[in-house]
Amino acid sequence: MRDFTKAIGLAANGIGTGSFVYLRRIFEYLVNEASKEAIKNGDVDAQQFTTSKMDNKLKMLENYLPDVLKDNKPLYGVLSKGIHELPEEECLKYFSVVREIIELILDEREFTRQREEKKKQARNNLSKIAGELKG
Numbered sequence: 001m002r003d004f005t006k007a008i009g010l011a012a013n014g015i016g017t018g019s020f021v022y023l024r025r026i027f028e029y030l031v032n033e034a035s036k037e038a039i040k041n042g043d044v045d046a047q048q049f050t051t052s053k054m055d056n057k058l059k060m061l062e063n064y065l066p067d068v069l070k071d072n073k074p075l076y077g078v079l080s081k082g083i084h085e086l087p088e089e090e091c092l093k094y095f096s097v098v099r100e101i102i103e104l105i106l107d108e109r110e111f112t113r114q115r116e117e118k119k120k121q122a123r124n125n126l127s128k129i130a131g132e133l134k135g
Contacts, residue, residue, distance in 0.1 A: 016091025
């Protein structure tokens with residue numbers, strides 16, 4: 001959340017390239033978090049993942065990434081181009097769209113986290129009830 005806030009603040013102060021740096025950090029963080037789970041589950045080889053380019057990483061993690069991220073695969077390319085090639089004005093021009101997609105990815109991730117927490121709580125509560133009814 002801190003990186004997201006920094007990106008918004010930089011863009012508000014006319015610093016487009018810097019805002020893209022923070023948005024890309026968020027993107028990379030989300031991909032790395034998904035990779036940890038995929039590697040832990042044995043679905044992705046850690047060495048292969050580390051040496052792959054982002055396009056291949058996204059393919060490897062297809063079952064672990066939020067739909068919004070999968071549906072917007074050009075996002076990383078836009079962020080990288082903004083950091084390495086685009087002038088400040090163009091980064092600022094594209095910032096709101098890129099920010100919105102990052103926000104949707106974060107929203108979907110939070111929704112999934114909350115849903116899993118509710119499922120866990122419901123299982124625990126049902127288990128408790130079943131235990132009480134047995135006794």
